[in-house]
Amino acid sequence: MARVKFTSALNRFFPTLTEFDIEANTVREALQNIDQVHPGILTYLLEDNGQLRKHVNIFLRGELITDREHLNDAIQSRDELIIFQALSGG
Template structure:
């Protein structure tokens, strides 16, 4: 027996996006069945965000990491209702 209404996933965006997308919400809830659908939903709200997350192949960019419930995933990863999704920028140093 499933939920009558699907529960959205919780998405947390990196601080870097504050400067790139004025008014961006750092934590929001969206309905999506896959990470790719989630990226589409973010793009619909903030045009240009897909290009910051994905390259032209399309795959998640090398300097971006997407974690779902603590596991690093790719665009084709399924999202269960209520999943915690973190989109993070890679940190590098010398």
């Protein structure tokens, strides 16, 4: 069981979104499971070809995930997964 946390910016589009525990072996599995609870959130996080959006960052165990294309970074029990937006100007 891993803990997933979100940037508060996503609450505008998913008002009930809060951190919760999730069962998943990879980041992709985790995101798919999150989408089960909050339908549509995958389209906010991933391009339509399945890659992580350019300006979305996911931290696993405190570091950026390495596989932004296939999201195959392995998740272990009691890991912390944090979904942030990248910083931007304007």
